[in-house]
Amino acid sequence: MNNIDRLEATYLPLKVGGIDFYNPFCVGSGPTVKTVDMIRKIDRAGWGAAFIKLTIDPEPYISNEPRYRWWKKYKMHTFTAEKRIKLDEALRICEQGKKFARTTKIFSNITYDGPDGLDGWVRMAKAFEEAGADGNELNMCCPNMSYNVEVCGEDSRHCTGASMGKNPQMVADVVKAVKEESSIPLFVKLTPEGGNIAEVAQAAYRAGADVVSSVGNRLGMPPIPDIENPLASPIRLQKNPSLTDLTGPWLKPLALRDVYEIRLLNGSQAAICGYGGMSNWKDYVEMIMFGADLVGICTDTMIRGYDFLYKEIILLKEYLERHNYQSVTELRDLLVPHIRTAQTLELEQAVAYVMEEKCIGCEVCIPIGHCYAIEMVKGEGWKGRNKKGMVARVNPYNCTGCSTCFDLCPTDCFEWKPVPADRRDIPV
Ligand SMILES: Cc1cc2nc3c(=O)[nH]c(=O)nc-3n(C[C@H](O)[C@H](O)[C@H](O)COP(=O)(O)O)c2cc1C
Ligand code: SF4
Ligand code: SF4
CATH class of the missing domain: 3.20.20.70 (Aldolase class I)
Structure with missing residues (x-):
């Protein structure tokens, strides 16, 4: 130039x-x-x-x-x-x-x-x-x-x-x-x-x-x-x-x-x-x-x-x-x-959900220390799952919506779903 x-x-x-x-x-x-x-x-x-x-x-x-x-x-x-x-x-x-x-x-x-x-x-x-x-x-x-x-x-x-x-x-x-x-x-x-x-x-x-x-x-x-x-x-x-x-x-x-x-x-x-x-x-x-x-x-x-x-x-x-x-x-x-203060934030409510077809079963989301919602389960025939045929799944009754799993997953498996209508307090 x-x-x-x-x-x-x-x-x-x-x-x-x-x-x-x-x-x-x-x-x-x-x-x-x-x-x-x-x-x-x-x-x-x-x-x-x-x-x-x-x-x-x-x-x-x-x-x-x-x-x-x-x-x-x-x-x-x-x-x-x-x-x-x-x-x-x-x-x-x-x-x-x-x-x-x-x-x-x-x-x-x-x-x-x-x-x-x-x-x-x-x-x-x-x-x-x-x-x-x-x-x-x-x-x-x-x-x-x-x-x-x-x-x-x-x-x-x-x-x-x-x-x-x-x-x-x-x-x-x-x-x-x-x-x-x-x-x-x-x-x-x-x-x-x-x-x-x-x-x-x-x-x-x-x-x-x-x-x-x-x-x-x-x-x-x-x-x-x-x-x-x-x-x-x-x-x-x-x-x-x-x-x-x-x-x-x-x-x-x-x-x-x-x-x-x-x-x-x-x-x-x-x-x-x-x-x-x-x-x-x-x-x-x-x-x-x-x-x-x-x-x-x-x-x-x-x-x-x-x-x-x-x-x-x-x-x-x-x-x-x-x-x-x-x-x-x-x-x-x-x-x-x-800019909102810590006391006037408006939070949205949702729970994480794993799109099984994208999950490669790497288990990176399993050790998250503050999460009691994710477990590995038998997959339902999707190609990407790990050798044992396992994929991650979120229990929506235990998910706090913190979003850490979204940041850790290497294949962007997570999306948001509505909170189950019958959910009451989350145990942790
Ligand atoms: C090596 C170095 C020397 C600096 N010397 C001065 C200085 O003489 N006077 C000053 O007001 N700021 C000085 N600064 C601060 C910078 O001007 C700037 O405010 C600060 O580094 C943050 O901006 P930056 O992240 O773009 O570097 C210096 C910064 C660096 C890295
Ligand atoms: S959003 Fe938080 S609580 Fe919910 S599954 Fe992900 S890491 Fe666990
Ligand atoms: S981090 Fe993602 S790809 Fe790995 S097991 Fe969890 S959901 Fe599946």
Whole structure:
């Protein structure tokens, strides 16, 4: 696809936080937004925005060559060590990127960690404004610096990223100070680690934040690849085991919940950028339907580069057309009012039934621990049954309708039938 076609394919305009975006898709702050060349590739691929890698002033207090691992089997990415960048370097990336960027809005992702407190934050934000940034983003989310140290029971002597982002007052103070002095839009990227992301978002909006980004990632233990040698680090070129920052597709259900909670508490006017586990256009649709205005992506750009975007947007546009949506913003919040609580769910009543002609008698459904309804019985002449001529059958008087058997059966034998009219209580 040539450049002009790509530009046309990725055009899906919307306005968020006072900014006109070419499309809602943002490359999140991380290892794929660290150089001018990366910004060039991002812009060529037609992304709506790029958030420059976390920039710490004065000096990043933890910054090492990166150590990543992509756990294909778990659809999970982990990072332990990571290089953060210095202010002058980030300002140069911003300034140069702004000279050529066509579709891509350029944002900072900043943390001040020096003795000047709020003045330091303001200084950084203003420096990016002068460098031409389309907006600033406060990093109130990184779980892998001071927060990691705290979780492991040590005294970090620093308080950045997720350590700040779980404290509504700290977040509000920085937002207020930056908004008073800087005139470009302000994003605040929040962590779910404090268990209060919606409340912290509320404090940020009240203090003047234009957009809240929901980081998605969690700090957790990576899998131990060889349990015979549990002290060996799961991360290559790293001597010790450690907590890791967990991202990628496994994260999506939790990330959707974060965005949903922010939307629910802060109402339809609040602008949200949702991150976490996005890997195709269907994920983007879900994220927007659960409350996001903008969709942020990091891990997928580490694995697939930047060029896939137009293909996903073409499929998304086809979806919009199929459902007669005039713009992507019409998808926003669609699922939010339909989410029921545990106490208001409406359950349907039915019992499982085995279509004997499909049953191969594999007995996979027999050990289900919570089920007292399935037994193997002599089949009635169907070809597929096992060597002993047995097939599975459900006793409808014992079936609770839980549906586990549907998910386990390799040949999709199960279907629903009405509950017998004379059934009373189920014994288990
Ligand atoms: C290696 C790595 C480095 C990251 N660095 C930053 C960062 O510097 N600043 C930031 O706000 N988020 C950072 N993130 C978080 C991502 O921007 C994103 O919010 C998160 O990974 C969830 O989205 P994903 O599942 O698409 O990766 C980083 C993520 C990864 C994987
Ligand atoms: S629906 Fe649940 S209870 Fe019913 S047969 Fe299947 S596993 Fe057993
Ligand atoms: S899992 Fe499916 S195919 Fe196997 S015995 Fe049960 S119903 Fe038959």
